[in-house]
Amino acid sequence: MSGRVSRTVIVAVVGFIAAAFAVLGAGPAYAHGFSSTVFADIASGDENHVRTALELEYDLLVVSVADYEDDDPLFQTGTAAFEDGDTTAQAAALNSHRRTVLDYVSERFSVTSGDGPCTASQVGDVAMGAREGVPYARLVLDWACPAGADEHEVRSGLFPDAEEYVKGTKTIVTYDLDGRTGSAALDAGNPSFSTGQSWYERFREFFVLGAEHLLGGIDHILFLLALIAGSRRLREIVLAATSFTLAHSVTFMLAALGLVDVPAAVVEPVIALSIAVVAGWHLWRLWRRGDHATDLETTRGGHFSLDRAGWIRLGIVFCFGLVHGLGFAGALGIDQAWSWTLLWSLLVFNVGIETVQLAIIGVVFPLLIVLRRTYPRVGLWLTGAIAAGVSIMGLIWFFQRLFAS
Numbered sequence: 527m528s529g530r531v532s533r534t535v536i537v538a539v540v541g542f543i544a545a546a547f548a549v550l551g552a553g554p555a556y557a558h559g560f561s562s563t564v565f566a567d568i569a570s571g572d573e574n575h576v577r578t579a580l581e582l583e584y585d586l587l588v589v590s591v592a593d594y595e596d597d598d599p600l601f602q603t604g605t606a607a608f609e610d611g612d613t614t615a616q617a618a619a620l621n622s623h624r625r626t627v628l629d630y631v632s633e634r635f636s637v638t639s640g641d642g643p644c645t646a647s648q649v650g651d652v653a654m655g656a657r658e659g660v661p662y663a664r665l666v667l668d669w670a671c672p673a674g675a676d677e678h679e680v681r682s683g684l685f686p687d688a689e690e691y692v693k694g695t696k697t698i699v700t701y702d703l704d705g706r707t708g709s710a711a712l713d714a715g716n717p718s719f720s721t722g723q724s725w726y727e728r729f730r731e732f733f734v735l736g737a738e739h740l741l742g743g744i745d746h747i748l749f750l751l752a753l754i755a756g757s758r759r760l761r762e763i764v765l766a767a768t769s770f771t772l773a774h775s776v777t778f779m780l781a782a783l784g785l786v787d788v789p790a791a792v793v794e795p796v797i798a799l800s801i802a803v804v805a806g807w808h809l810w811r812l813w814r815r816g817d818h819a820t821d822l823e824t825t826r827g828g829h830f831s832l833d834r835a836g837w838i839r840l841g842i843v844f845c846f847g848l849v850h851g852l853g854f855a856g857a858l859g860i861d862q863a864w865s866w867t868l869l870w871s872l873l874v875f876n877v878g879i880e881t882v883q884l885a886i887i888g889v890v891f892p893l894l895i896v897l898r899r900t901y902p903r904v905g906l907w908l909t910g911a912i913a914a915g916v917s918i919m920g921l922i923w924f925f926q927r928l929f930a931s
Contacts, residue, residue, distance in 0.1 A: 561694045561742065562586050564684050565657070566635070568701040576637050576644060576669040576678060576703065583685075584608060584616055584654065584661040587627070590689055595626040613654040613661065620652040620663055627652070631665060634683045635697075639675030658790035677704055681718035694742070696735065709871045711735040729874040736878025739854065745923065746850065749801045750883060752916045753843065754891050755909040756808035762836055763891050766843050767883065773847025774854060775876055781855035782872050793852045795927040800846035802920030807839060808913040812906065854879060 562583045571577040588604035591597060600623040607615035620627055628648050637644040649666040656662060671678070682697035697712040703721050710719040711731040719731075740746055753770070757763035780786040854876075898905035 561696070562685055562692045563657075564682065564695065564697040565662075566680070566682070566697055566699045568637075568680060568699060568703055570703050571668055574671050574673050574675075576671060577649070578635075578637065578667045578669065578680075580631065580635065580665045580667065581655065581657065581662045582631075582665065584620075584663045586685055586691055587630075587663055588619070589691060590685055591623070591627050591630040593689070594630050597623060597626050599623070600626065608661065616661060616663070617652055617654045624648060624652070627665070628667075631684070632667070634686070636681045637669045637671065638679045638681070639671040640677050641672035641675055644669035644671035644678075658794070675704075677720055677722040679718055679720045680710075680712075682712045683714075683717055687714065694738075729870065732871045732875040733878040733881075736875040737882045738878075739875075740879045740882045743853075745797055745801060745920075746853070747886070748916045748919060749797075749804060749846075749850065750886055751890070751912060752801060752805035752808070754887060754894065755912045755916070756804065756811075756839070757891070758836075760891070760895070762839075763887060765836075765840055767887055769840050769844040770847040770850070771880055771883070773844045774851030777848045777851030778854045778876060779851075779869075779872055781852050783869075786852070788852050793849060795924050796846075796849045797853050798920050798923035798927055800849060800920070802917045802924060804839075804843065804846065805913040805917035805920060807842070808909060809917060811835070812910050812913075 564583075565581040567579040569577050585605070585608045588600060588608065592601035592604065600619060603622075604616070604619040607619050628646070632646040637646075646667045646669050649668050653664045654661060655664055680699060680701075682699075684697060685692055685695040687693050687695075694713065699710040699712060699719065701708060701710070701721065706721050709732070710723075711734075712719065713735075716731055716734075753766050754763060757766060777786060781788070894905065894909070897908065
């Protein structure tokens with residue numbers, strides 16, 4: 527009777543996991559394709575003026591402006607230039623419709639002084655660039671503000687959910703204004719910040735941003751699930767998570783501070799490959815050792831009671847953690863001189879990531895241990911099914927990202 531129940535449970539679990547990964551497979555090759563990030567660099571201009579340099583995702587800007595302003599010629603020329611990958615034509619499309627672009631942006635992004643709103647005017651032409659391989663338009667605005675203000679408020683409502691093109695747009699702000707420097711993360715829940723804002727309010731925003739980034743990045747979550755599925759003992763998942771944390775913290779900080787710069791075209795495929803490799807490691811042990819896949823080999827009293835396989839896996843996790851750190855840094859895209867304020871913002875962002883990571887491990891791994899001890903064979907089948915699904919998704923993403931135009 528128990529054998530029949532076990533087989534039923536196994537079939538149900540494997541079917542559920544297969545269906546879940548089939549749904550994931552219908553998603554985009556990049557984990558964060560359903561959201562967008564706006565980057566804003568804000569500084570003091572001439573007397574009573576504020577200068578903002580906005581970087582906005584090009585194709586999203588075109589469709590949003592064209593839709594809101596009912597500007598079909600912009601949509602036609604702008605999307606054609608996007609499909610052709612012609613950055614000169616992309617800039618020309620936006621510059622030939624600069625009034626509608628400015629109207630759209632200035633209605634959703636604003637600067638206010640203590641005595642009233644500031645008035646925006648465009649400085650120069652729109653220029654084209656790229657972030658993580660995605661075309662971005664750079665728009666510089668000069669804001670004339672009432673005299674005598676010692677604090678300014680910045681508000682962003684660009685690309686709101688109501689437009690139904692993306693969800694959860696983030697605006698990452700770096701500023702040197704009113705004698706203060708720092709960073710802020712804005713979204714629909716926290717659409718504005720003031721240069722007079724307290725430090726802990728800014729840091730709370732970065733903590734939430736870090737937590738949301740891990741939860742919204744399915745590739746990072748699948749990597750974590752692969753680590754959990756392949757861990758044989760509590761000490762292994764603790765050491766693996768610690769190794770991963772240390773590795774991605776180092777490269778995250780270096781990349782976010784501009785000290786390391788690796789193209790997204792390299793980082794994103796390697797992240798996907800890391801998912802497949804870590805998951806495939808557990809599948810290989812299942813194939814090689816069968817029911818003994820979770821057994822430890824002779825350790826001879828080595829450090830941390832890890833066997834040879836455990837140490838090799840730990841080294842692999844550390845190396846891939848270095849690459850994941852570059853992926854985390856890509857979410858911020860901060861381009862600012864080093865400062866203690868910026869450093870603390872980055873650390874808090876990283877703490878947000880780690881909090882969610884530890885929460886997932888704390889919930890999933892104890893359940894897996896209980897299952898392995900109660901129904902060892904079911905536990906093996908379950909982790910094997912998870913590893914197979916994760917490995918397949920990692921390979922699919924790897925080839926999609928590798929050959930993405």
